[in-house]
Each structure stands twice: as structure tokens, then as C-alpha cells.
Amino acid sequence: MELFSExxxxxxxxxxxxxxxxxxxxxxxxxxxxxxALAAAMLLGLPxxxxxxxxxxxxxxxxxxxxxxxxxxTFALLAILVAADWPGSADFGPYGRAGxxxxxxxxxxxxxxxxxxxxxxxxxxxxxxQEAADGMGMSPVQRFRRVxxxxxxxxxxxxxxxxxxxxxxxxxIAALVAGPGLGRxxxxxxxxxxxxxxxxxAVVVAVVALVLELAxxxxxxxxxxxxxxPSSDRDDALSVPSTTVxxxxxxx
Amino acid sequence: xxxxxxxxxxxxxxxxxxxxGCAGDDLASENxxxxxxxxxxxxxxxxxxxxxxxxxxxxxxxxxxxQVLEAEGYEVETRLVDTRPIYLNEMPDSVxxxxxxxxxxxxxxxxxxxxxxxxxxxxSDAQETIDAGAxxxxxxxxxxxxxxxxxxxxxxxxxxxxSDSEGVTKLSDLEGQKVTLAAAPDCKGRTDCExxxxxxxxxxxxxxxxGYASTETFxxxxxxxxxxxxTSTLDGTLEDQGLLLLEDDKGIQPAQNLIPAVSxxxxxxxxxxxxxxxxxxxxLTTEDLAAMNLQVDAERQKPEDVAQxxxxxxxxx
Numbered sequence: 001m002e003l004f005s006e007x008x009x010x011x012x013x014x015x016x017x018x019x020x021x022x023x024x025x026x027x028x029x030x031x032x033x034x035x036x037a038l039a040a041a042m043l044l045g046l047p048x049x050x051x052x053x054x055x056x057x058x059x060x061x062x063x064x065x066x067x068x069x070x071x072x073x074t075f076a077l078l079a080i081l082v083a084a085d086w087p088g089s090a091d092f093g094p095y096g097r098a099g100x101x102x103x104x105x106x107x108x109x110x111x112x113x114x115x116x117x118x119x120x121x122x123x124x125x126x127x128x129x130q131e132a133a134d135g136m137g138m139s140p141v142q143r144f145r146r147v148x149x150x151x152x153x154x155x156x157x158x159x160x161x162x163x164x165x166x167x168x169x170x171x172x173i174a175a176l177v178a179g180p181g182l183g184r185x186x187x188x189x190x191x192x193x194x195x196x197x198x199x200x201x202a203v204v205v206a207v208v209a210l211v212l213e214l215a216x217x218x219x220x221x222x223x224x225x226x227x228x229x230p231s232s233d234r235d236d237a238l239s240v241p242s243t244t245v246x247x248x249x250x251x252x
Numbered sequence: 253x254x255x256x257x258x259x260x261x262x263x264x265x266x267x268x269x270x271x272x273g274c275a276g277d278d279l280a281s282e283n284x285x286x287x288x289x290x291x292x293x294x295x296x297x298x299x300x301x302x303x304x305x306x307x308x309x310x311x312x313x314x315x316x317x318x319q320v321l322e323a324e325g326y327e328v329e330t331r332l333v334d335t336r337p338i339y340l341n342e343m344p345d346s347v348x349x350x351x352x353x354x355x356x357x358x359x360x361x362x363x364x365x366x367x368x369x370x371x372x373x374x375x376s377d378a379q380e381t382i383d384a385g386a387x388x389x390x391x392x393x394x395x396x397x398x399x400x401x402x403x404x405x406x407x408x409x410x411x412x413x414x415s416d417s418e419g420v421t422k423l424s425d426l427e428g429q430k431v432t433l434a435a436a437p438d439c440k441g442r443t444d445c446e447x448x449x450x451x452x453x454x455x456x457x458x459x460x461x462x463g464y465a466s467t468e469t470f471x472x473x474x475x476x477x478x479x480x481x482x483t484s485t486l487d488g489t490l491e492d493q494g495l496l497l498l499e500d501d502k503g504i505q506p507a508q509n510l511i512p513a514v515s516x517x518x519x520x521x522x523x524x525x526x527x528x529x530x531x532x533x534x535x536l537t538t539e540d541l542a543a544m545n546l547q548v549d550a551e552r553q554k555p556e557d558v559a560q561x562x563x564x565x566x567x568x569x
């Protein structure tokens with residue numbers, strides 16, 4: 001219990017938030033790292049996954065690439081990248097020490113959920129809808145852009161959301177190669193027997209993960225073309241108005 | 253070779269970091285109750301856990317402890333971790349013995365008990381330092397046996413190139429400069445490390461937690477990523493790597509004599525330990541330690557083999 005009150009004290013102390021090695025600076029480093037890694041992974045992974053899903057081919061390839069990706073331990077990958085001549089542990093702009101190596105490791109870590117959800121989202125567009133689109137004379141590109149993509153978007157977005165939270169929480173491993181991010185606060189706390197500091201770092205990581213999760217969930221809802229739930233607009237619009245049969249026919 | 257050595261080192265770093273991460277659970281859950289032995293004279297299968305740091309010199313002394321204890325019939329388990337606080341937290345309950353450094357353990361107990369800003373108790377005299385820490389040691393339940401003459405403190409090195417171009421041969425030459433220091437993660441706030449370099453020498457230090465005398469630390473200084481690196485004052489590998497130990501001309505290094513730290517209760521149950529360790533401490537000199545460090549660091553011999561050779565030469569096995 002003492003540890004929790006010490007952790008709380010650590011979080012209340014403004015000195016711990018400011019400065020080049022304070023919580024705010026480390027938090028921003030990690031957000032930058034997460035955003036960059038996620039953006040790069042989306043640019044790399046989503047076009048491939050969506051295209052394969054559209055073609056309905058290469059599912060074996062897409063699913064297996066992402067499964068292999070899941071099996072590779074991110075930290076081992078980071079260690080190999082840092083030890084190699086390139087990218088090594090050199091400073092990389094605002095990403096700090098071993099920045100490029102950390103980014104590469106995180107991008108590869110983010111790919112599996114993006115590719116899996118991208119591919120599955122496209123494949124799950126109902127075939128009668130696709131046939132209807134073809135029957136209306138849509139070209140494959142039109143079908144992709146106007147029918148499949150909007151319908152697949154919620155599943156794709158949930159992959160992005162999953163990747164975002166995973167990458168954010170995993171970005172702390174950068175500290176193990178003296179890289180940027182909140183992991184530095186945690187590892188330093190444990191190395192110096194200042195468990196309150198280690199806990200405080202972990203608490204900040206967890207709280208921000210929750211915030212990111214909630215924000216991503218809101219964004220996911222916003223892109224859903226057919227939101228489910230209490231709103232019944234869709235049902236009203238699509239169903240036959242029942243008012244037409246309110247009066248029972250009587251013989252006259 | 254060019255890639256493999258750093259790779260191995262990074263893997264080792266990873267493992268120790270992982271151990272550091274879960275040390276709290278692992279150390280606490282096992283061996284909470286060391287089976288008590290037959291009392292005086294010989295171990296008779298009494299199990300004992302030695303906790304220590306993982307850098308080469310500590311691994312070497314740990315190997316010596318392990319071998320003399322096993323010769324006495326103890327069942328020894330060793331746990332090498334990244335920094336001192338990790339195993340010190342588990343003493344005296346689940347770790348019973350640690351090969352220590354006089355000022356290192358006394359100052360750590362002091363900051364653990366009195367906060368990170370506590371004035372250090374250590375001085376340049378070993379006995380004075382032990383006396384100053386007596387009440388803290390008693391409270392913790394740790395007994396320090398006889399200190400050895402052998403002494404090994406933190407040393408700071410630069411590359412020969414940096415030394416030549418900047419005219420730096422002692423730490424005070426760096427006064428007022430902005431310097432990146434590659435060192436152990438617990439360096440921050442220590443008077444024999446970051447705090448001493450900042451307060452006593454007036455150096456503007458940026459700390460990179462790359463490890464004590466680790467491959468990453470050497471590499472960072474050689475690459476120019478860091479100007480200053482941390483190692484032992486007995487490091488014999490520096491010259492061959494084109495590195496140069498700077499003189500600690502303002503004396504921030506306290507009495508870092510090697511000393512066995514033993515759980516007070518465990519020592520009471522096994523009083524024969526005192527003679528075993530006193531013999532070893534008496535036999536060990538700074539020169540021996542430096543020579544053995546070189547065998548491990550430069551010739552890549554195993555710490556266990558070097559320790560065994562030494563103990564046999566001294567008739568301790």
C-alpha cells in the first residue's frame with residue numbers, strides 16, 4: 001500500500017513532469033513514436049490487405065505474413081536491429097537514440113492486426129451486395145471504392161485501433177536499448193530501487209492507453225456507415241412504413 | 253565477429269533487463285526459507301543464494317564465493333542481475349550472501365532508508381564507512397565480514413582521440429563542459445557517479461543508461477555518441493580498445509573494498525562462513541583482481557575457470 005501512496009506522491013510532484021527527462025517529454029516522445037510507427041504500418045499494410053481482400057485472392061499470403069509477424073518477438077527484433085551496422089543505435093532526429101531501429105520494430109509489430117483486419121474486412125462484404133454492385137454496372141474500382149470499402153471500414157478501423165493500443169504499450173521497450181519514451185522512466189525507477197517512479201511510469205502508460213482506446217473507439221464509430229445500437233434511423237429508412245395498415249379494413 | 257559481440261551483449265542486456273523486471277516475483281517466491289543446516293562446521297547441503305551484479309568482476313567474485321562454499325558442502329544458487337538494488341531488496345530473506353563493495357552497499361542502504369538526497373555515509377576509509385553504516389546494516393539484518401585489501405571503484409574513460417583533441421586526462425579537465433556519459437542505470441543521483449561528476453566536478457552530464465563496463469558503453473564512447481563511459485578502475489582492456497581512464501583528481505570514489513555481505517541470521521546458523529570468507533578476503537589483492545579481470549574481459553575466459561584457478565593457486569580449494 002505504501003508503494004501506491006508513494007506512486008501517487010511521485011505523480012503529484014510537478015518536478016517529475018517537467019524537464020528534458022520528465023514525464024511530459026517522455027510522453028510526447030512515445031506518442032510521436034507510436035503515431036509514426038502506426039502511420040507507416042498503415043501505409044505499408046492496408047493497401048496490400050485491402051487489395052488482396054478485393055481480389056479475393058492471396059488470403060493464404062496475407063494471413064500467414066501477419067501470423068509470422070505475430071510470432072516474432074519484438075524485443076529480439078529490436079536487439080538485432082540495434083546490434084547491426086544499420087540501422088544501429090544512432091540518433092534519429094526527434095526519435096532519439098536507436099530511433100530508427102525502434103520505429104522499424106514497432107512498424108513490423110503493428111502490421112499483423114492491420115493486415116488481418118484489412119483482409120478479413122474486405123472478404124466479409126456479403127457476396128450478394130458485391131453481385132448487386134456488379135449488376136448495377138459498377139467497374140471493379142467503383143465497386144471497391146463505393147461498396148466494399150465503406151462496408152469493410154468498421155473492421156479495418158478496429159484493426160487500426162488494436163494496432164494503436166498495442167504499439168503504444170509496446171513502445172516502452174525502446175528503453176531497453178536506451179531509446180526514447182516512457183519506458184525510460186520505468187526502467188530507471190527499477191534500476192535505482194525507486195519503485196514509486198517505476199510504477200508512476202507504468203500508470204501513465206496505462207492511462208494513456210485507455211485514453212487512446214476510447215478515442216479510437218469513438219473514431220471507429222464515426223466511420224461506421226451502418227452504426228448499430230439504439231439509433232434506429234436505418235430501420236426507419238429501410239422498412240416499409242407500418243402506418244399504411246393502421247386502419248383495419250372494414251367492409252363498406 | 254563485428255556484429256556478433258554486440259549482439260550477444262544486447263541479448264545479455266535483454267535477459268538481465270527481463271530478470272530485473274520480474275526479479276521481485278522470482279526472488280521472493282523461491283527459497284524464502286533456506287533449509288537450515290547442521291549448525292557449525294561445514295554446509296552439509298544447506299542451500300544458499302548468492303545475489304550479485306552481472307558485470308564481469310562481480311561475476312568473478314561470485315564464482316569464487318560459490319566455489320569456496322560448495323567446497324564446504326553448501327548447495328549454492330547464484331543470481332546475477334543488472335543493478336545492486338534488485339538483489340539487495342531480497343536480502344536477507346531470499347538472498348543470503350552478496351559479494352559487495354564497502355561504500356556501495358553502505359551508501360545504497362543509506363539512500364534506501366533516508367531518501368535519494370541523503371548525505372553519503374562513505375568515506376575513503378573502509379572501516380570508517382562500515383562503522384558509519386553499522387545501524388543501517390543491523391536494521392537490514394546484514395553483517396559485513398572482514399573487508400579485503402582488494403579495491404575496485406567506478407572509473408571514467410574517454411576515447412584516446414577525444415583525450416588528444418580536447419587535452420583531457422583527468423576528470424577536472426571536463427569542468428563546465430556538456431558531456432554525455434554512458435553508465436549503469438543506477439548511476440543517476442550517486443555521489444560516486446552522476447551526482448559527484450555534476451556537483452564535485454561541475455560537469456554538465458547527460459546520462460545514457462547503457463550499462464556498467466558493457467559492450468554498449470564501450471561502443472558508445474568509441475563511436476563518439478558518448479564522451480565519457482563508466483567502468484572499473486581495474487579495467488585492463490581500455491588501452492587495447494583505444495580508450496583512456498581519466499584520473500579522479502578530486503577523489504569522488506569512496507572506499508570500494510571488496511567485502512562479503514551475509515544475512516545476519518544465516519551467519520548465526522552457519523558460523524563457519526566467517527572463517528571461509530575471511531581466508532578468501534585475506535588472500536585477494538587489488539593486483540590479483542586486476543589480473544583476473546583482464547583474463548575475463550580481454551582473454552574471454554569464463555569467470556568460473558579464472559576463479560577456480562585463483563582459489564587453487566592460493567590453496568583455498
